[in-house]
Amino acid sequence: MNVLALEPYYNGSHRAFLDGWQSRSRHQWTILGLPCYKWKWRMRHSAVTFAEKVNQQLTDGHHWDAIFCSDMLNLAEFLGLVSPHLRQLPTVVYFHENQLTYPDRHQQERDLQFAFTNFTTALAATGVWFNSRFHQDSFLEGLRDFLSHMPDYKSLELVDSIEAKARIYSPGVDTFPVRKPRKPGPLRILWAARWEHDKDPDCFFEALKLLQQSGADFRLSVIGPQFQQIPSVFELAHEHFSDYIDHWGYQQSRSQYEAALIKADVIVSTAQHEFFGISVVEAISAGAYPLLPNRLAYPELLGGANTDEFFYDGSPEVLTKQLISLTEHISSKNDIWGGNPDRARTKVARFQWNTVSSILDNAFVSLVDHHIQ
Structure with a gap:
């Protein structure tokens, strides 16, 4: 299977996740990433930037069977800007974090547009993956609370549709060697x-x-x-x-x-x-x-x-x-x-990645097969 991966913040744990999976995956990957810089700007512009890059790659003859992205991408916006063919592909969004429950010391200054981007991305995706059950549950609870404070058209029932396609898949870590005997000391x-x-x-x-x-x-x-x-x-x-x-x-x-x-x-x-x-x-x-x-x-x-x-x-x-x-x-x-x-x-x-990569690969195949049916 050919997978297109889009990562607006291709550094740190986001990069380690993609690189760790891709290097052990049985699938073929095209990873498009943007440098770690000004995360708010990345969330604003990355859909436009990636759409331009992907449309050009389509013109050059590239093709994919599925799309994978992180929570930093406005997936709904991206899909609206790319070739109609790509809109038919199954998509997975992986939530490393979210802008609904991510702590903000200046809560009164929180930009609600980023929270809404997470909402529309989850709606647009075929599969919504979280790195822990705590994350999934806190996101869904935070989303219901967020929408309940809107003036009208609260769309609370849409949270149920997101929950129905939500799954928990942890990231992987490298294997470390067995430790040598401890040297004395504090x-x-x-x-x-x-x-x-x-x-x-x-x-x-x-x-x-x-x-x-x-x-x-x-x-x-x-x-x-x-x-x-x-x-x-x-x-x-x-x-x-x-x-x-x-x-x-x-x-x-x-x-x-x-x-x-x-x-x-x-x-x-x-x-x-x-x-x-x-x-x-x-x-x-x-x-x-x-x-x-x-x-x-x-x-x-x-x-x-x-x-x-x-x-x-x-x-x-x-x-x-x-x-x-x-x-x-x-x-x-x-x-x-x-x-x-x-x-x-x-x-x-x-x-450990040897275990996690197989789980992720199989989950992707299952999602794609179900989407085709």
């Missing part, structure tokens, strides 16, 4: 989220201050992507914990990023918002012990029996208590796993 703590307020860095650094006050020894790596406006707490924390830091800032290469994950003993999240948690899954796959707030998509990642040890209530106080416990295990036994280092890794093994 507990190595990793924070690998975006440097933004919705990841609640204040909670994380407050917990570390409490850990520091307890007298526990530890090392610290704070990595993850950064943008122009970085919360001031990071600069303050960099100064405060300067004697504890191993890695600080975005890791410029994949090898540097993976090295930081493999070195970490524990991956901590304090997120108030997370649709999936790819860096957490990668860190666990690399052998890190997870400490996660018991909310958002995290219970899906490590769901099932015997996982309570990996969760906390979201407060810095309880997070600190669990970190203290881990430092005690490290200092006494140089081990935090009690002899079973695969307890968390086995829970996320289903997210």
Whole structure:
């Protein structure tokens, strides 16, 4: 099957998803991507830009059996601008995030046009895929709430039609090698989220201050992507914990990023918002012990029996208590796993690309076959 993939924000997790799938897929792919720049502008213009590119490729003799895009594309607008032949093809939109429930510190300034773009894209698509059940449920709930506040023609029944074609397909992660025996030393703590307020860095650094006050020894790596406006707490924390830091800032290469994950003993999240948690899954796959707030998509990642040890209530106080416990295990036994280092890794093994790519390939074939019938 020949697939046309359109990605207005071809970088970061969006690019990793497409490249990871395409490189293992049994389908043939044409990927059209735009650089990671000015996301609002990308959502505004990408339908027009891609329509021009795709129409030209059709003229040059290219053909496809299906279209795949991310939530950043105005799919309805794109389909209105391309050759009638393309409008007949089955389409899938993959929601990495959405503009209905994505946190905005300045809620009164939220541009509702982007939320409506997500709505019309979901309506236009043959299949609507989400990276987690939490994401799907919060989007549909947010969409119903969003439309209910419109002055008239609320179209609430259309949300049911979107729900009927919604499916959950997680992204994949690369396979990490089995860790070598741990070198003695303090507990190595990793924070690998975006440097933004919705990841609640204040909670994380407050917990570390409490850990520091307890007298526990530890090392610290704070990595993850950064943008122009970085919360001031990071600069303050960099100064405060300067004697504890191993890695600080975005890791410029994949090898540097993976090295930081493999070195970490524990991956901590304090997120108030997370649709999936790819860096957490990668860190666990690399052998890190997870400490996660018991909310958002995290219970899906490590769901099932015997996982309570990996969760906390979201407060810095309880997070600190669990970190203290881990430092005690490290200092006494140089081990935090009690002899079973695969307890968390086995829970996320289903997210490895070798498994996920086949699931995605089969899902696409099923959708196309159903569309043809």
